[in-house]
Structure formats: structure tokens, C-alpha cells
Amino acid sequence: MNKEHIQSVFSSDYDQYIQSIYRFAYIKVNSQYTAEEICSNVFTKYWQELCKGSEIENPRAFLYKLARNAVIDFYRKRGREATAPIEAGLELGTTPSFIPAIEVSSDLEQIKSAMCSLDQEAQNAVIWHFLDDMPTKEIAKILGKSDGSVRTMISRSLKDIRSKLV
Amino acid sequence: MISEQELENRIRSLKAIEPRKEWAKSNKLFIMESPAPRAGFFAVPKFSHAYVYSVLVIVILAGIIMSNPGVFGSKLSPIVTNDQSLKYLEEAEQKITKLSELSKTSDHAEISAAINESVATLKQAVNSLPEKADHKKVVAIAAKVNKINQTLSETRKQLGQEIALEEQKVLADKVAVYIEDDIAQTHKQLSDAVKNEIALYEKMELSESQKQSLEQIKSDFSEYIKTRDVQLLQSAVERLYFLSNNQNQ
Numbered sequence: 001m002n003k004e005h006i007q008s009v010f011s012s013d014y015d016q017y018i019q020s021i022y023r024f025a026y027i028k029v030n031s032q033y034t035a036e037e038i039c040s041n042v043f044t045k046y047w048q049e050l051c052k053g054s055e056i057e058n059p060r061a062f063l064y065k066l067a068r069n070a071v072i073d074f075y076r077k078r079g080r081e082a083t084a085p086i087e088a089g090l091e092l093g094t095t096p097s098f099i100p101a102i103e104v105s106s107d108l109e110q111i112k113s114a115m116c117s118l119d120q121e122a123q124n125a126v127i128w129h130f131l132d133d134m135p136t137k138e139i140a141k142i143l144g145k146s147d148g149s150v151r152t153m154i155s156r157s158l159k160d161i162r163s164k165l166v
Numbered sequence: 167m168i169s170e171q172e173l174e175n176r177i178r179s180l181k182a183i184e185p186r187k188e189w190a191k192s193n194k195l196f197i198m199e200s201p202a203p204r205a206g207f208f209a210v211p212k213f214s215h216a217y218v219y220s221v222l223v224i225v226i227l228a229g230i231i232m233s234n235p236g237v238f239g240s241k242l243s244p245i246v247t248n249d250q251s252l253k254y255l256e257e258a259e260q261k262i263t264k265l266s267e268l269s270k271t272s273d274h275a276e277i278s279a280a281i282n283e284s285v286a287t288l289k290q291a292v293n294s295l296p297e298k299a300d301h302k303k304v305v306a307i308a309a310k311v312n313k314i315n316q317t318l319s320e321t322r323k324q325l326g327q328e329i330a331l332e333e334q335k336v337l338a339d340k341v342a343v344y345i346e347d348d349i350a351q352t353h354k355q356l357s358d359a360v361k362n363e364i365a366l367y368e369k370m371e372l373s374e375s376q377k378q379s380l381e382q383i384k385s386d387f388s389e390y391i392k393t394r395d396v397q398l399l400q401s402a403v404e405r406l407y408f409l410s411n412n413q414n415q
Contacts, residue, residue, distance in 0.1 A: 007198060014194050022185040036185065040193050047197045111176045130177040162173050 006050045013059045014043055020060075020132050021067050027112065027127060028071045038074065042066040060134075061142050068124065114164040122157040129154055199373045252303070254291035255310040261287045262317045269324035281329055288314070288333040295340050301352070304344045311341050353399065360387055360402050367409070379409045 021042055026035040045066050049056060056062045115123055121143060128134040128142075140150045168176075265280040299307060318334060364387065367380050383405045390398035 010198060011194070014197075018190050018194075019184050022190075023180070023183040026183050027180065032186075036189055036193070039185065040197070043193070044197050044200070047200070107176060108179060112180065115177070126177065130174060131181050158170065158173060161177070162168060162170075165168060165173070165176075 010043075010047055010050055013046070013063075017060060017063050018043070021063055023131060024064065024067055024124075024127055025071060027115065028123075029074055034074060038067060038070040041070055060132075061138070064124075064128070064142060110165055111161070114161040117164060118157050118160060122153050122160075125150055125153050126157050126161075196373070199371070200376075249294070249296045251291065251294040251296060252306055252310065254287065254294045255307065255314070258284070258287040258291040259310060259314050259317070262314055262321065266317050266321040266324070269321050277325070281325075285330045285333065288330050288337075292333050292336050292340075295337075298347065299344050301348055304341075304348045307344065308341050311337050353396065356399060356403060357387075357390070360399065360406060363406050363410075376409060379405055383409070 018039065022035055022039050025038040025042075026032065029035055029038065042063055046056075046059070046063060049062075115126060118126065125139050125143065128139050129136065136150045136154070137147050140147045143150065145153075261280070261284040265277070265284045268277050268280050271277070295307070296303075314337070315334060318330060322328060360383075364380070364384055367383075372380060383402050386398045386402040386405065389395065390402065
């Protein structure tokens with residue numbers, strides 16, 4: 001790939017996936033600053049891979065893999081295992097950009113808190129399926145599971161979330 | 167209890183989370199103007215870490231040996247050309263370890279024989295040391311000598327007598343010379359690498375912040391050339407490392 005082609009591929013993929021990766025990171029870390037930092041690292045690595053001439057078959061899966069690792073690193077460094085509640089980010093003064101658009105309703109806080117109570121894998125599956133409209137087959141490929149087990153995982157996760165939304 | 171459809175809709179409402187538009191735009195431009203990673207010294211973080219680490223190991227080993235007042239002052243023994251030094255050092259280490267074990271017993275005949283064997287193999291090891299050694303060999307020899315020194319010290323305490331003092335001094339003296347040579351060689355290689363990297367970056371299109379980093383690197387390096395202050399070389403290496411990984415200082 002020549003430089004122009006690399007730039008064109010990167011630019012297109014960046015525009016296509018920046019929102020998904022940011023959203024994924026934000027839900028996990030609950031901080032605008034950290035989510036931006038994670039996104040920046042993820043896309044920098046992606047850019048470097050393209051420049052090295054690596055052929056990336058599925059950019060979305062590749063970017064999510066980098067983002068998952070970045071989130072794990074973040075929590076490893078923080079010495080925390082659980083995802084922070086939504087209030088944590090707000091208390092730190094990190095007002096998310098989506099707030100003016102939808103206003104943080106108690107409904108939204110509830111749903112996010114309920115999602116955070118899921119284990120990481122189930123949380124990822126729910127985010128990818130409902131927020132990225134990713135087919136269960138693709139999720140199965142990323143998680144290294146069968147399509148059936150991903151469907152079951154999502155179904156159980158919905159049940160868990162619903163039980164917390166009383 | 168809410169319906170499944172309502173729950174899915176609520177989850178989908180999180181789609182409204184999006185990054186700041188200005189940040190997303192500037193971040194993209196920032197990434198795209200960063201220099202592409204190149205094959206070579208600074209393009210492989212693991213390697214460059216290993217390299218810097220190896221320099222530190224050498225410096226630490228040199229410090230340990232030079233801070234021991236008993237190890238300097240002896241003349242070097244004649245050195246044979248056939249380099250079997252590591253093999254003989256290994257043998258010496260084994261003999262001394264065996265002696266160390268025996269020294270805890272009261273079998274005087276065995277201990278006496280083991281002392282003679284230890285000293286003889288240590289002399290052989292000293293005589294087998296080459297005039298010059300490459301970096302890998304220096305590290306291996308220094309590690310072996312360090313182990314031998316430790317075991318000898320323990321054994322002397324157990325036996326209550328000084329054994330193989332002269333041989334140990336010659337060994338330490340020779341290792342100190344190796345390390346000094348190796349540090350000088352490493353600094354030269356590192357200095358050449360930094361010089362080449364600066365020349366390469368000067369040919370690239372860089373952002374303002376990257377240009378500033380490069381100026382700092384050039385300033386550190388130029389001062390190092392004048393003063394030979396290793397901290398300045400280290401600073402230039404670190405800044406180059408961060409520049410190559412798109413993390414401006």
C-alpha cells in the first residue's frame with residue numbers, strides 16, 4: 001500500500017469506527033478523558049499496523065481487540081476489577097458530550113449501572129449487539145465462541161439487566 | 167417488569183454516547199501526521215528496552231566490581247588464545263560449590279583435596295580468559311564470576327581460611343577491563359544510532375510538537391558530544407523512543 005492509500009483506508013475506518021470505539025471505552029471506564037486516551041492509543045496502533053503493511057481482514061474486530069486490551073490495561077493500572085458506576089465520572093467533573101443531547105435521565109443511569117454489573121464478556125456482547133448492531137456470528141468470532149452460546153449469553157444478560165431494573 | 171422490546175430500546179439509547187467532534191477531528195489529524203514506524207532499532211520497543219536494560223546491567227555490574235576495594239591492583243595473568251573461558255569458569259564454579267558443601271562437614275581429607283581442585287580449576291579459568299570479549303560474553307563471564315565470588319566468600323567463612331585470593335583478584339580485574347571496554351563500545355553504538363535517527367527524522371515531515379521534541383533531542387545529543395555526560399545520551403535516547411512511539415515529551 002502506498003502512503004495515499006494507507007491514509008485513505010485509515011481515514012475511512014477512523015470515521016466509521018471512532019464513535020463505536022469511544023462509546024465502548026466510555027461505557028467501560030466512565031471517563032471522557034480516559035475514553036479519549038484509549039481511543040487515541042487504539043487508532044494510533046491501528047495506523048502503525050497499516051503503515052507497517054499489515055493486512056487487517058476485519059478492522060472492526062481488530063479495533064475492538066485493541067480497545068478491550070486497553071481497557072484491561074487501564075483497570076490493571078488502577079488496580080480495579082469492577083467497572084465504575086456512572087456517578088464516578090460525573091463526580092470527577094468529566095461531563096460526557098452526550099449529556100446535552102439526551103440529558104442524563106435516571107433511566108439511562110439505571111441501564112448503564114445494570115450493564116456494568118455483567119461480566120466483561122457479556123457486557124461486550126450486549127454492547128456490540130445492541131449498540132453496534134453486530135450480528136451474533138461476528139461476536140462469536142471475536143469471542144471465540146459458538147453462535148449459539150453468544151445468543152444464550154445475550155439472552156441471559158438481558159434477563160440479568162431486567163432483574164436489576166425494578 | 168419492562169418488556170424485552172422496551173429493555174432493548176433502553177440499551178440502544180446509549181448509542182447517543184459520542185466523542186467530542188473537535189477532539190475526534192484533531193485526534194485523527196494528529197495520528198495521521200505521526201511518522202510511520204520503521205524497521206530498526208527504535209521501531210521495536212521491546213528491543214530498544216532490552217538494549218537500554220543491557221546497558222544498565224553493564225553499568226551496575228561495573229559499579230559493583232569497582233566499589234569492591236579488594237579487586238584491583240593485580241597484574242593480569244598470561245592468557246591463552248583458545249577461548250574456553252566459559253567452560254573453565256563453569257568447571258571452577260562446580261568445584262567451588264562442591265567445596266562449599268564439603269566445608270560444612272568435618273571430612274578434612276576430602277576438604278583438602280577439594281580446595282586443591284578448586285584452586286587449580288580457578289587458575290585454569292583465569293588463564294583461559296580472552297584479551298577481548300563481545301557484549302554477550304562479557305555479561306556471561308561477569309555473571310559466572312559474580313557467582314564464584316559469592317560461593318568463595320561463603321566457603322571462606324565456613325573454612326576460616328583464605329583460599330584462591332589471588333585468582334579471584336585477577337578474575338575481577340579482568341572483568342572490570344571487559345566491562346569498561348563494553349561500556350565504551352555500547353556508548354559508541356548508541357551514539358551512532360542516535361545520530362542516524364536524528365538524520366532520518368530531519369528528512370521527515372513533522373508536526374510542531376514533534377519538531378520541538380527533535381530540537382531537544384539534537385540539543386541533548388550535541389551536549390553529550392561536547393561533555394560525554396551519559397545522562398544526556400540517555401535523555402536523547404528516551405526522547406527518541408517517545409518520538410518514535412508518538413508520545414511527545
